[in-house]
Amino acid sequence: MQLVVARIGRAHGIKGEVTVEVRTDEPELRLAPGAVLATDPATAGPLTIETGRVHSGRLLLRFEGVRDRTAAEGLRNILLIADVDPEELPGEPDEYYDHQLMDLDVVLADGTEIGRITEISHLPSQDLFIVERPDGSEVMIPFVEEIVCEIDLDEQRAVITPPPGLIDESEAEIVSSRDEN
Numbered sequence: 001m002q003l004v005v006a007r008i009g010r011a012h013g014i015k016g017e018v019t020v021e022v023r024t025d026e027p028e029l030r031l032a033p034g035a036v037l038a039t040d041p042a043t044a045g046p047l048t049i050e051t052g053r054v055h056s057g058r059l060l061l062r063f064e065g066v067r068d069r070t071a072a073e074g075l076r077n078i079l080l081i082a083d084v085d086p087e088e089l090p091g092e093p094d095e096y097y098d099h100q101l102m103d104l105d106v107v108l109a110d111g112t113e114i115g116r117i118t119e120i121s122h123l124p125s126q127d128l129f130i131v132e133r134p135d136g137s138e139v140m141i142p143f144v145e146e147i148v149c150e151i152d153l154d155e156q157r158a159v160i161t162p163p164p165g166l167i168d169e170s171e172a173e174i175v176s177s178r179d180e181n
Contacts, residue, residue, distance in 0.1 A: 001099060002038060005030040006059075006080040011072035017051075017060045018072045020080070023122065027059060030082045040079040047080065096151060105157040106131050106141065109149070114167060115139065117158065129158070139167060 005027075009019035024030045033052055039045030048064040066072055084097070098120045106114040106129065119130035120143070127143040141147060141160060150159035 001084050002081045003084050003097065003099070004040070004079050005037070005082045008061075008075045008078045008080065009058075010076060011069045012055070012058075012060050014069045015062070016066040016068055016072045017062045018066075018075055019058050020061055022059055024082075031059065031061065031080075035082070038081040038083070040081060044075065044078045047075075047078075096153075100153060101129070101151070101158070103156070104151070104153075107157055107159055109159055109161055114160065141166065 003024070005024040006020040006022050009021055011017070012019055020031070022031070031049060031052060033049050035049045036046050037049070039047060049061055050064045051062045053060050063075070066075065101117055101120060104117045106117060108114065113134065115131040115133040117129045118132045118138075121128040121130060121140075129141040129143055129148075131139050131141055133139060141162065147160055147162055147166070148158055149161050152159070
């Protein structure tokens with residue numbers, strides 16, 4: 001199975017390094033020196049990581065054969081793709097790969113069907129499940145412990161306890177800090 005693990009950003013310096021937007025929880029494993037990664041578009045790769053380092057909170061990579069800024073700029077916006085064994089599991093018991101969560105049924109604790117996960121959006125503050133409801137509409141559910149209380153891969157379901165208004169707008173509570181006189 002192939003998973004997108006990073007997107008190449010702008011060139012850094014004049015020796016062929018690039019910034020990367022990491023899209024994996026395991027960059028030390030997937031983006032280590034020596035790793036050979038497929039690319040999207042495929043014509044740009046495969047790329048072999050020669051060196052990696054963190055600079056000012058950003059991961060910088062240099063690829064074999066990329067020696068100057070011009071070559072590094074030519075890689076901008078290319079997706080880096082790693083081959084992952086579909087049976088491989090993340091190191092922590094409460095972590096999941098996107099492919100494990102896709103198409104899970106989303107239900108309330110009482111078993112009420114909400115829909116199924118069709119997309120996972122990775123935002124800076126948290127991840128979101130994009131859930132397609134039976135009527136074709138979509139709802140976004142934050143993938144946080146307070147809302148997603150159980151992931152059961154054997155039963156292919158995610159159990160949620162949403163706050164009022166997350167699933168049905170009619171349940172939304174209107175709270176005001178202003179005094180009404």
